[in-house]
Amino acid sequence: MPYGKLWRTGAGKCTTLQFDQPVTLGGKEIKAGAYALVSIPEKDRWTILLNSDTSKVYGAPEEYNPKTEVALFTVQVQKAERFYESLSFTLDITKNNGELFIGWENTMVHFTLLTNSNKKALEKINQALAKNPNDADNLSYAAYYLNMNI
DSSP states (O other): OOOOSOOOOOSSOOEEEESSSOOOTTTEEEEEEEEEEEEESSSSEEEEEESSSSSSSHHHHHHHOGGGGGEEEEOEEEEEEEEEEEEEEEEEETTEEEEEEEEEEEEEEEEEBBSHHHHHHHHHHHHHHHHHHTTTHHHHHHHHHOOOHH
């Protein structure tokens, strides 16, 4: 992949990310939905772009429409801890958020997908405890969740 060129971050049709709730990427809130994952690789950093138009292949830069772009941010390149024979995507769950890793050959980039999962869980816990503050099951579930996540 040549440096400095728009890339569909995959082969064939564009790679997509889909969210069932809003997330925050690169400091920008992204609505629930499906998005094309596009990048501009450089030797020391990649520019990551999300685009709401998932119908294009984005194999040619002229296909890309910046008017449907929903996020643009940069991530630093790291030397991969192992060799990746083919392009690989790994999603790790970390404290109610996600970490997306993209590895290829000796190169690794990653970025965090911030969710509101913890906030939503705490709201549900507070609602359940307000409704029935002495329910042993609710207290047990709340204690377990808080012990594991806070």
